[in-house]
Amino acid sequence: MxxxxxxxxxxxxxxxxxxxxxxxxxxxxxxxxxxxxxxxxxxxxxxxxxxxxxxxxxxxxxxxxxxxxxxxxxxxxxxxxxxxxxxxxxxxxxxxxxxxxxxxxxxxxxxxxxxxSSIEKIVFTTFEIIRDRLPRQKSKTGLTWNWSPGALLVDSQFSDCTADYPFYANFEQDSAEGQFTAIIYAQHGTTLYKVIRNVGHSQYVSKIIVLWSSPDKPLPSFLSRHNTTLPPIHTLTHITDISHRFLHSSLVTTSAVLSLDEDATLNTDEIDFAFHVWKSFPERIVGYPARSHYWDDAKNSWGYTSKWTNDYSIVLTGAAFYHRYYNYLYSHWLSPLLLKTVAQSHNCEDILMNFLVSHVTRRPPIKVTGRKHYKEISGGGSRSPWNDPDHFIQRQTCLNTFAAVFGYMPLLRSHMRLDPVLYKDPVSNLRKKYRQMELVFS
Structure with a gap:
């Protein structure tokens, strides 16, 4: 041929x-x-x-x-x-x-x-080559230049070791990468302990970081107690910007980051399963609740939907794994206009993270199947914003603002869903790896 x-x-x-x-x-x-x-x-x-x-x-x-x-x-x-x-x-x-x-x-x-593909990229490539020649600058390797995503999206200031980036790491051979750091964004505290307990029982968790975003409310008392059955818990207070959940921090020492909202309903088996999937796709977002974008011909703009369909293009970071390098890019690489949009709306940070990862990888996120739908009622007992029409209008506005700043729509659709080997099958529960998922489901 x-x-x-x-x-x-x-x-x-x-x-x-x-x-x-x-x-x-x-x-x-x-x-x-x-x-x-x-x-x-x-x-x-x-x-x-x-x-x-x-x-x-x-x-x-x-x-x-x-x-x-x-x-x-x-x-x-x-x-x-x-x-x-x-x-x-x-x-x-x-x-x-x-x-x-x-x-x-x-x-x-x-x-x-x-x-x-653009004059801008040609100019930036020229600048990047010049910067590599400057004294006391970490020069990029041939692997970085000739392997996707390329040198313009691999910042050598993050690390001088290629294995620290999600595009080159081999997690099967590195036992040190067998753990993750959980970052929980909390406002109410009513369901926080349950989330911490489910995460803490995972054999793969290294530490838990709680971002407390309600300055007017006291911290739950259990956060100050020493609990030997749970991993180390670090609490960061006075979190006023929702983008702080993606802040590049020295506290995060593992490559894997589990981002959770305090009302996440995942049990330990679901967390472990998602982590195993992520280790096979460390360059992508891997998680449970999914959303989609679409082109609205009537409005001549991008739309956002949470309807259950055969495809998706966004995995919400209220229950998802991703690589810590994206925290670095989120904090240091994204346009200030994008971060300002998130700060002003106090919304859409998960959409922006999906934009970032899809732009870097040119690949969609990966959805894993849980035992039930994402929670509809918030931890404080009030209605969740997921069903609020104003909430969706705001997210659609963010979607179009992000696409305009990026210059194109980086989100990609996918039909792939990964299930923990059909946890409702008739095989004896004692022979299953994720036993608790079926017990809770039934």
Whole structure:
């Protein structure tokens, strides 16, 4: 298949074609290899056209230095050919394996999207290379530059160890990453102890951090007691900005972060199951309550819904795992306008975190299936804001503001749901790993 395509493309470039028979853009996007001859200047615009189309550039310019070649490994994305031996090109491309073709085409998309898709990214890439050359700056590795999400979204000030980032870590081999830090956002305290107890009974929890956001209410007395059956509990008071739940803090020493609202209804088995799933997808948000975005033609804007459908694009951080690197990006990388929107509305911080992670990874979150729906009544006994029409209007406004600042809609839909091996199946409960889920459900 690859050889036929390469011969077809080669013939198309050699033979004069009537302009009305072929659309150049369609031809480009349906080609496997694209010839890139030397241009009149130092480069050729055909090169960027090929990258954008996902077509493997065949460079026909001896001695041509490709852009940013000091950090980008172009051998993974292009084919070099001797312009003096033009007739040997078909044989060269026919000898490339199908797996290598797929890998190279994927790499063209990574490089195009991360470094060349806009003037802004080209400029920022140039600045990033210059910054790496400055004294006392942590320079980025070749892995960082040539692997998604790319150097512009991997801040070396966070860590000089690639294993500390969610994109490169191998959690199966690192036993130190077998724990998580739970961060609980609390306002009322009526159901807080139950949440702490369920989290504390997990064998994987390292510590619990309680963010107390009600300065007018006293802290629950149990937070000051020493309990040997629970992991260490740290309480942070005077939390006035809801974005503080994603604040980059030295208290969080594990890669995994479990973000919870105080009215979360997860039991210990559900927490453990979600953590095991997250370890397989450490670059994504993994959690229970899901929401969706959609395009509203009538309003010509983005809409937000909590209706139960076959797909979703947002996993609420009221009960979800994510990597602590996203706390760093949330605090240091996001536009101040985005953070100001969240602070003023005292809402939408979970949507913004989903925007951030989907923008970095270009992948959707992952929903895991729980034993029942997300709680409809808040911990204080009043109606939950999830059913408040004004609440949804506000979140739709946030959704459109975020999309405008990002310049596009990064959220992606997914149909995938992961279930703890069908906890309602007839297998003996003693043989199941997550026994308590079925007991509570029944």
């Amino acid at each position: 690859a050889s036929l395509e390469s011969i077809h493309v080669w013939n198309l470039f050699l033979q004069p074609l009537p302009c009305f028979r072929y659309d150049f853009k369609v031809l480009l996007h349906n080609s496997t290899f694209c010839l890139v001859p030397r241009g009149r200047r130092l480069g050729s615009f055909r090169f960027l056209e090929a990258l954008q189309a996902g077509c493997i550039p065949v460079i026909l310019s001896n001695g041509w230095v490709l852009p940013f070649d000091q950090v980008i490994d172009w051998s993974k994305a292009v084919v070099w050919a001797d312009e003096r031996l033009l007739l040997q090109v078909p044989e060269t491309v026919q000898g490339i394996s199908a797996s290598q073709i797929l890998s190279s085409r994927q790499q063209t998309q990574v490089l195009w999207e991360r470094y060349f």
